[in-house]
Structure formats: structure tokens, C-alpha cells
Amino acid sequence: MNKTADYVISLLYPRRCPVCDDVLRPGSKLIHENCEKKIKPVGRITCMKCGKPIKDKTRELCQDCSSTIHYFDRGYSVFRYRSVSGSIYRFKYAGRREYADFYGQKTGEYLGDIIKDIKPDAIIPIPMYAAKMRKRGYNQAAVLAKAIGKSCDVPVYENVIIRTRNTVPMKLLDQQGRRSNLKKAFNIRRNDVKFKCIILIDDIYTTGSTVDAVAKEFRRLGVERIYFVTLAIGQVV
Ligand SMILES: [Zn+2]
Ligand SMILES: [Zn+2]
Numbered sequence: 001m002n003k004t005a006d007y008v009i010s011l012l013y014p015r016r017c018p019v020c021d022d023v024l025r026p027g028s029k030l031i032h033e034n035c036e037k038k039i040k041p042v043g044r045i046t047c048m049k050c051g052k053p054i055k056d057k058t059r060e061l062c063q064d065c066s067s068t069i070h071y072f073d074r075g076y077s078v079f080r081y082r083s084v085s086g087s088i089y090r091f092k093y094a095g096r097r098e099y100a101d102f103y104g105q106k107t108g109e110y111l112g113d114i115i116k117d118i119k120p121d122a123i124i125p126i127p128m129y130a131a132k133m134r135k136r137g138y139n140q141a142a143v144l145a146k147a148i149g150k151s152c153d154v155p156v157y158e159n160v161i162i163r164t165r166n167t168v169p170m171k172l173l174d175q176q177g178r179r180s181n182l183k184k185a186f187n188i189r190r191n192d193v194k195f196k197c198i199i200l201i202d203d204i205y206t207t208g209s210t211v212d213a214v215a216k217e218f219r220r221l222g223v224e225r226i227y228f229v230t231l232a233i234g235q236v237v
Helices: 003-012 063-067 081-093 099-118 130-136 140-152 175-181 209-220
Strands: 074-080 122-125 161-163 186-188 197-205 225-233
Touching: 074 081, 074 099, 081 099, 081 140, 081 197, 081 225, 099 140, 099 197, 099 225, 122 140, 140 197, 161 209, 175 209, 186 209, 197 209, 209 225
Parallel strands: 074 225, 122 197, 197 225
Antiparallel strands: 161 186
């Protein structure tokens, strides 16, 4: 799209700041400078497996990863959850799809080199149950995946895997419950696409049970290397 068209669209549908949600001036940056200071990147001292920030520098793995076998190889996140929770909430539930441009840009900035080194064949969003998506209008993970694919120049495949069951919201369940809640919840739909290396995309990583359930299906399909990138990551252990 050319600049004039961009400008006209920005007048009709003013872009909002992903932190304070106020309207941004047309043609300005994707976030207020002062607001950007309020969000915190994950930082460098992280779990070697899931990418969660860890306090104890001498540890390689967080508590969860020392006791859980994950189906993914490794994961990375951009922001600390608490500093972007309000933003992600509006991104998911208040139709603020435009925030994805900022999220994608930041993912490129913080994780672009890592993603380049991984050399993924595909970026794949964690799917949402079809009926839920119709109700919400979009799958935020897919919107995010497209923005990340664009900023990191990796093709995005949206319909390779589907969610076959509507699952109970994870926040209502404990670890055990989360895992059984996801049993047979995902199904690979296309066996004609062969990937060696993929990056799964979701908005938030907490215990990793969702990413694991999806990764497990792709392992079964023979994908050799499976990574994930999420916008935000939960608690510091
Ligand atoms: Zn702002
Ligand atoms: Zn970990």
C-alpha cells in the first residue's frame, strides 16, 4: 500500500497506542515514546529451554523445565507478562488488532537474529477453536504470527493444524488439569506440507502445556526442530 492510502486509512481508523490505548497521531510511531518505557523486555538471563526470566544466574533451567519434558526444542518471548498484560487483554478481547504491528516490530528487534539463526521453514500460530474464533472475529495468535512473519521474513501457515475441541480456559486449571484438558485437542490437517523446522506463535506462555500439545502433533508428523515465540511470558522463577 502506498503512503497516501496509509494516511487515509489512519484518518478513518485511527491507530491506538498499545500501552495507553489513546489515539496516535497519523503518521507517528506505533507507540508513544513515554509509553514504550513502561513495557519490559524479558532480558538476557532466561531459562535455556522455555525462555522464562530466571533470578538465579547460575541455573540453566527454570523450575518447571527441570521437572517437565517439553516437546519443543526451545522458546523465546519478547516481554515480561506483567508489563504488557493490559495491552494483550485489549489485543485479544477489545479488537485492537492493530497492536500486532508494534508487537511484530518489537519481535523483529529483539528476536530477529535468533529467528534468522533458527532458519525456520514456517511460522505457525497456535490455532483457536473455530466457533470461538467466529465469536471473537479473529485468532490473536494468527494476527501476531502474520506480523512476526512480515517483520522477520518467514512464511506463515495458518491452517496446517486445527483445534478440534473447545477447551476450558487454562487459567481455571492446575498443571495436571491443563494437560488432560488438551488431550486430542489439536489435529494436523495437512499432511502434504513437510517442514523440517517450525516456530509456533502464541500471545502468552505460562506453563507451556498448549505449546507442548501442539508441538507433540508436529513431532509425530516428523518435524525435526520445533521452537516457539510468544509475545509475553509469565512468572519469574
Ligand atoms: Zn501511549
Ligand atoms: Zn523453563
